[in-house]
Amino acid sequence: MVAEQKILDGAAFLKKYGSMLTDGLYMEQVPALTTLLYQGDISHSLYFIKQGSLRLWHNNGDKDITMQFFFENQMVSAFESIYLATASLYSIESLENTILYRLDRDNLLKLMDNSEELQHDILNFICERFINYQHYFLSRIKDSPAERYRDLVANEPRIIARVPQHYIASYLGITAVSLSRIKNRH
Amino acid sequence: MVAEQKILDGAAFLKKYGSMLTDGLYMEQVPALTTLLYQGDISHSLYFIKQGSLRLWHNNGDKDITMQFFFENQMVSAFESIYLATASLYSIESLENTILYRLDRDNLLKLMDNSEELQHDILNFICERFINYQHYFLSRIKDSPAERYRDLVANEPRIIARVPQHYIASYLGITAVSLSRIKNRH
DNA sequence: ATTAGTAATTAACAAATGTTAATGCGGAGA
């Protein structure tokens, strides 16, 4: 009843359920700055990153709020948009030339119909994603941009190495100008 | 497969499932400032407010981040803590003298075992709660404290009328001093 | 190699909030 197992990452998911997908899983390659999901649309695909990186963000008229970066072996989705068929609050875009596996909504739902274990994994996935979001937002509220930047440098080398500064600034909730100041303070 | 029905509020939930609970639902009355759930504990109760109000917040050493107020007929829980049996990120406390119905974890899980419809309602509940949180956090990030205060005055009369200012300030993400300035600006 | 366009840095100023502290207000209880 209560989920104890760890959430599946993209690689583990594919290993576990890939064999059930004889023809529902597509591989595609997209260049940098390709939009995979537009904010306001209903999402109909779940992605797994084979190589490259993605950015997930919310647009608010004049400014972007970047909320997540994704890299190799991660599972990427606006799942609640897929599941509830509601407008996505987010856009998803490639940062680099990226190779993806794409699992379409119909195949995902068919798969869920045929596997109680998958339903279980998915419910876990949502709860974990929910908790992750709460951690992200809480850190965004309670830690200063400078603290969060230091944390990024210490714990997220891929973000520092592969993501342009102005996206990092957007992720930290500040302008590129302010991030530059923070980096060069002292 | 895909959930289309609207999320249940506490009253609708009790009406729909209350008859299945011959002895698992308890009524209790607590005075103001009573803690119902301590941050870090695993939650084992889901509440319905009959009368009164509650506050949900996260503590970060020196400061509180208030995230939600609850009033009559609302269903209140740190559901992911109940379901995944993980430490709650939040505390929940009464603001006023409050009368509650309490549904314990064991009874909730038993109920879920016996009702596929309830499982469905609960999954919807989580997805909707997730989306609500995202809206709350996004507004907290993209709107200024002054805008959010005006929004509160326009749309949340119960909060303005029944919640002390310093909790409202905490909800808006600012100090009580700053909220006082905003109120008296111009 | 040159050029053009984008990204990053730096500077100067305005605006908002945090912090600290002093004051005012108001209800609960002796």
Added chain:
DNA sequence: TCTCCGCATTAACATTTGTTAATTACTAAT
């Protein structure tokens, strides 16, 4: 009624960020 204590307001100052603009650095394409 008086006192106490927590809450709200106001003031003064420091800190931070946003904004605008100018400059520099970098990258990609011709």
